[in-house]
Amino acid sequence: MYIEQYLNEEQDPKIVEKLLGKLKDMLTSGEVITYIAVQKKPAVTLLPDCIVITSKRVILCESAKLGLTTNFEIFTWQEVKEVAFKEEFFGAKFTIIPQNGENLTVEYIPKIQARKLYQLASEALEKKMEEQRLRELEFKKATTPPVMLKSTADLPNIEPPLKPTEEPVLKASVPVPEPEDELTLKLKKLKTLFEKQLITQAEYEQKKNDILSQF
Structure with missing residues (x-):
């Protein structure tokens, strides 16, 4: 396994x-290892603790029995x-807060490594929350019964409202004038x-008599 990709922030090659x-x-x-942070105390660190970030887990590694285990x-x-x-003045404290149980803290993590740990862990947690949200959404869709539209046969028989009866409008008859005759x-x-x-006056009377004589 190549170790160069895990030595970006001056991690101890032998420990890694x-x-x-x-x-x-x-x-x-x-599962893939994405980052390894190695503890570095102010004095010589013979048996440093480590924090490992993978695509699926976070692993705290504590040396025991003089490094034998x-x-x-x-x-x-x-x-x-x-x-x-x-x-802090010397390095940083990195803390994992589990859903259940006590918090776990590793001290003297180099500051630049602690920041990288926090970045990658936060991204992994955000991805987990998004996957959980999508699963809940799919579950909700799968368990929600579909809305059944009622057929027209199931609907109550409602007759359309009757239009008001229009009373006939009586129009006044307009008398048609009779054409006047020629004499008139x-x-x-x-x-x-x-x-x-x-x-x-005389001409009027004369002409009138002439016209009336034609009647």
Whole structure:
């Protein structure tokens, strides 16, 4: 297993190589190690603790029995509530807060490694929450009964409202004037000429008698 990809922030190559030899037999199918942080105390650190981030878990590795054995505290991302870190004068404290149980803290993690741990762990937790949200959404869709539309036969028989009866409107009959005969028209014209003083009284009487004689 290549170790160069895990030595970006001045991790101890010997510690990383030794730890990878133990972790390679612990990884599940499809699981990939993404980061390894190595404890560095102010004095010489002979047996440093380590924190390992994988695609599925976070692993705390504590040396025991003068480095002959290693104690592992393993949490899947579903078991982690959140992570936190606090920078101090010498390095930083990195804390894992599980869903159940006590918090676990590793001190003297180099500050740059603690920041990287926090970044990767936060991304893994966000991904877990999104996957959980999608699963809950799919479950809700699968368990929600479909809405059945009622057929028209099941609907109550509601007759359309009756339109108000329109009463017939009686229209007043307009009398059609009868056409005037020729004699009447001549008499009206003659009178008009007299009223406009275009003919004399005598001429009017004479013409009127002539017209009436034709009746």
